[in-house]
Amino acid sequence: MEDQVDLVGKVFVDHYYHLFDNDRASLCSLYQPTSMLTFEGHKVLGVDNISAKLNQLPFDQCRHSITTIDSQPSSSSAGGIVVFVSGNLQLPGEEHLLRFSQMFHLIPTAQGSFFVQNDIFRLNYG
């Protein structure tokens, strides 16, 4: 079961950042009306607002590279998973990579997939 949770976390993370870097508008498929995003301290509620926020970030192209993925079952909700990610973000024209951390709380859907209920993103300034 624990391997299953790790696998779901890894598959989700690969999918999420692939969409982010290649087809950001499609990220909306991973959120629902109840979803919450806190991006660098700014709170956004619901799939429509989250999608608008992600698509209006002040960079068009970016490339995430993932350093660590830690997943745990969120036993309080049947089948939920918390996923904690660290990695680097490369922006166009920027020589230096930006380190970031992000957490997701994934909830199973009736269709056998998962959606993002909680999403918190922070750059790691150092």
Next chain:
Amino acid sequence: MEDQVDLVGKVFVDHYYHLFDNDRASLCSLYQPTSMLTFEGHKVLGVDNISAKLNQLPFDQCRHSITTIDSQPSSSSAGGIVVFVSGNLQLPGEEHLLRFSQMFHLIPTAQGSFFVQNDIFRLNYG
């Protein structure tokens, strides 16, 4: 309600790191038998194992300073809260601060408090 969640997150974080830095053995009061900790990729299950892990870390004294706290209601579980923390860790004899990120999933107790169901800690090497 959102302010309440932020307040709970802040109070919890202050309490957690105060205990960690001053009375680490008492951190066990914040976990339960179902709790999960992933510390630098090492998975530990249950209050007893988590307490042992935290008390056997290879440093006796430390000092956490918190940079950011982001909290959201975890609507999948009534009253649950996810808390995302970034900050610095000062170890004895170490000149440089270690940057870290940590997430907690807090679940309400019957006594009107919260316990840590999920805890994931990562140093941010960079």
